[in-house]
Amino acid sequence: MFVCVCHAVTDKQIKQAVEAGCCxxxxxxxxxxxxxxxxxxxxxxxxxxxxxxxxxxxxTSQAA
Incomplete structure (x- = not known):
């Protein structure tokens, strides 16, 4: 799905950018x-x- 219509950026592209290191x-x-x-x-x-x-x-699991 397009998130940024002005620049034709999809949700997948945003996720890929984060997976590639954008934080x-x-x-x-x-x-x-x-x-x-x-x-x-x-x-x-x-x-x-x-x-x-x-x-x-x-x-992470929380240990008691």
Whole structure:
């Protein structure tokens, strides 16, 4: 699905950018140009970045 219509950036591209090492909105923006025209995609882009970072985080178990 397109997240940034202005630059034709999809949710998959954003996830791939995070998987490739982008760890912040600024890094994704610099890589894919999301949010640099109208800005309507910024909230969804941030949500996708955070969700992807959570998915990639190592799962730790809490020991009592």
């Amino acid at each position: 912040s909105y600024r890094e994704v923006r610099d890589c894919l140009q999301t949010g640099t025209t109208c800005g309507r995609c910024v909230p969804e882009t941030r949500e996708l970045i955070n969700a992807t970072l959570i998915e990639l985080a190592p799962h």
